[in-house]
Amino acid sequence: MDGCVKKTAHIATAFLCLIMLTGAGLPETGPKPEVKPGDKQVEQQADAPANVDVAPKPQPKPETKPDVAEPDAASPDVPKPDTKPGENTSDGDKPTPSSDTTIKDAAAPKREVQGPNLPDKQTLEAQHLTIEPESDADHSECVKELQSLGVVFTDLGRIDDGNGCGIDKPIKVTEALPGIKLKPDGVFRCPVALALARWMKGTVIPAAAIAAADQGRITTINQASSYICRLRNSAETGKISEHARGNAVDIASFSFEKGEDIAVKPRREDSTLIGAFQRTVSAAGCLYFTTVLDPESDAAHETHFHLDVLERKGGYRYCH
Secondary structure (H helix, E strand, C coil), X not given: CHHHHHHHHHHHHHHHHHHXXXXXXXXXXXCCXXXXXXCHHHHHHHHCCCCCCCCCCCCCCCCCCCCCCCCCCCCCCCCCCCCCCCCEECCCCCEECCCCCCCCCCCCCCCXXXXXXXXXXXXXXXXXXXXXXXCHHHHHHHHHHHHHHCCEEEECCCEEEECCEEECCEEEEEEEECCEEEEEEXXXXXXXXXXXXXXXXXXXXXHHHHHCHHHCCEEEEEEEEXXXXXXXXXXXXXXXXXXXXXXXXXXXXXXXXXXXXXXXXXXXXXXXXXXXXXXXXXXXXXXXXXXXXXXXXXHHHCCCEEEECCCCHHHCCEEC
């Protein structure tokens, strides 16, 4: 009896197991793959249903900066991207060497110097320097006036020393007025000689007759420079001098029949008659010349008067 009960229990258990196995099935989704931290694509695939295509999310485009206009020649303070420190861009395209860079151009021809401290050809062209042509009629009229005043002079041929230096119709003056020599002889344009003669006759001689009455009459004008091819103040750079165009004369002193010469020197604080004489003739110089520089002007003119006939716009005159 007990044996039958045990056998029946085994059969029932086996039948129950068969029913359970028959009803068993596969899960609708498989196991999720292991996701590494930061792997968004795997995370999306893991979360999506099986057998469903998942479109990847669009990736953001890289950030782009707005275009910046490239600086041109009108913006000198902003260097171009390709410009290296120490380079200057003169034309906006090609860098030029900095000022501390020396470039030797063996192919460049050597310039023949026609006097001290002359500008090069490029500088002269930039200043538009040429020998100023003089009107035949104006020159003839000037010569007649010199003759009427008794100025002793001779005509010279055209001077062309190159480098912008020269005189179209030069003259050489030996006596500024009758009996008053110019030492050494002065070479310049006729208008300089005419202004010098008028200044001497109208101001210098009358003032000297009062200030140096005991010395007699003026016999000589001692000039320090007439025509010479050089730059202003004999500098190494800068503009060409009016002396190089025949427009100027420098007066260093006046000699008399007796007594000492009256030298041109700083006399602003000189309370004597000689001091008054120099200040008078300096101030009156601008009645005849367009430029007057005296010893009070600067260190370059401490020993002479610089007198020239440079024509300026509007009739402007420079007197110092």
